[in-house]
Amino acid sequence: MKRTLSAVEYSGEEEGMASIAKAISHPVRIRILKLLASQQCCFTGELTEIIPMAQSTISQHLKALLDSGLIQGEINPPKVRYCIHRENWRKAYSMFGGFFNADLACRYDCH
Amino acid sequence: MKRTLSAVEYSGEEEGMASIAKAISHPVRIRILKLLASQQCCFTGELTEIIPMAQSTISQHLKALLDSGLIQGEINPPKVRYCIHRENWRKAYSMFGGFFNADLACRYDCH
DNA sequence: TTTATTAATCGTACATTTGCGATGAACTAT
DNA sequence: ATAGTTCATCGCAAATGTACGATTAATAAA
Numbered sequence: 001m002k003r004t005l006s007a008v009e010y011s012g013e014e015e016g017m018a019s020i021a022k023a024i025s026h027p028v029r030i031r032i033l034k035l036l037a038s039q040q041c042c043f044t045g046e047l048t049e050i051i052p053m054a055q056s057t058i059s060q061h062l063k064a065l066l067d068s069g070l071i072q073g074e075i076n077p078p079k080v081r082y083c084i085h086r087e088n089w090r091k092a093y094s095m096f097g098g099f100f101n102a103d104l105a106c107r108y109d110c111h
Numbered sequence: 112m113k114r115t116l117s118a119v120e121y122s123g124e125e126e127g128m129a130s131i132a133k134a135i136s137h138p139v140r141i142r143i144l145k146l147l148a149s150q151q152c153c154f155t156g157e158l159t160e161i162i163p164m165a166q167s168t169i170s171q172h173l174k175a176l177l178d179s180g181l182i183q184g185e186i187n188p189p190k191v192r193y194c195i196h197r198e199n200w201r202k203a204y205s206m207f208g209g210f211f212n213a214d215l216a217c218r219y220d221c222h
Numbered sequence: 223t224t225t226a227t228t229a230a231t232c233g234t235a236c237a238t239t240t241g242c243g244a245t246g247a248a249c250t251a252t
Numbered sequence: 253a254t255a256g257t258t259c260a261t262c263g264c265a266a267a268t269g270t271a272c273g274a275t276t277a278a279t280a281a282a
Contacts, residue, residue, distance in 0.1 A: 008164060021141075024132040027121040030132075045227095078228040093208075165242055175239095
């Protein structure tokens with residue numbers, strides 16, 4: 001890719017929102033988050049039983065969610081227990097809430 | 112890609128959330144939405160003046176946002192006026208609000 | 223020590239995204 | 253008709269994402 005020469009500078013909020021959005025931009029990651037949030041399961045193994053995908057693929061998606069900060073993992077040998085990262089979850093909640101705040105959007109009508 | 116043989120089936124909500132999330136998973140699209148939402152501009156030309164990117168690239172991002180349903184365009188020859196799609200914006204608001212609802216997340220603590 | 227279990231990581235193949243310049247389409251104005 | 257304006261689309265190149273099976277690492281159990 002011919003990467004921008006004049007490098008657009010983004011704000012922390014823009015980068016942060018985009019990063020979280022990217023993490024939840026795949027339906028299987030939405031499902032994983034919903035499963036974790038509803039406490040239907042926690043160990044990787046339980047996820048691989050429920051979701052018909054290769055173990056390595058699930059693991060890859062878990063890594064993406066970990067990197068986003070939306071979940072956290074606790075090593076519990078030889079298993080790993082995952083769950084929602086509550087603080088970051090709340091942050092995401094208020095970030096998206098603020099962004100999509102209805103009052104902000106289209107104060108005036110273009111049409 | 113060796114596409115899933117056992118094809119995971121996703122719910123409409125999972126697909127919908129992922130689709131909107133994908134649309135806002137790039138910082139420049141966040142910026143465009145914020146500009147449109149705050150009514151600082153509306154025509155493509157105004158965006159290309161503010162954002163240091165090729166006109167074709169901006170147009171591409173606008174298309175992605177259009178496809179997501181988050182914005183709408185009104186042809187106003189030879190210009191095109193874009194703005195937030197209010198109804199879908201509200202839908203996204205409640206969808207993300209419901210998803211990130213703090214009460215839902217981690218009712219019990221894993222740790 | 224050996225074996226079993228669990229999950230991460232590696233390597234590969236292919237799809238999709240992102241950026242650009244160039245070109246094209248639609249409409250205005252002269 | 254001709255030229256100008258505005259924006260979409262095409263074609264390309266490179267990066268990133270997604271899925272799989274195979275392998276490795278860490279620990280528990282025998």
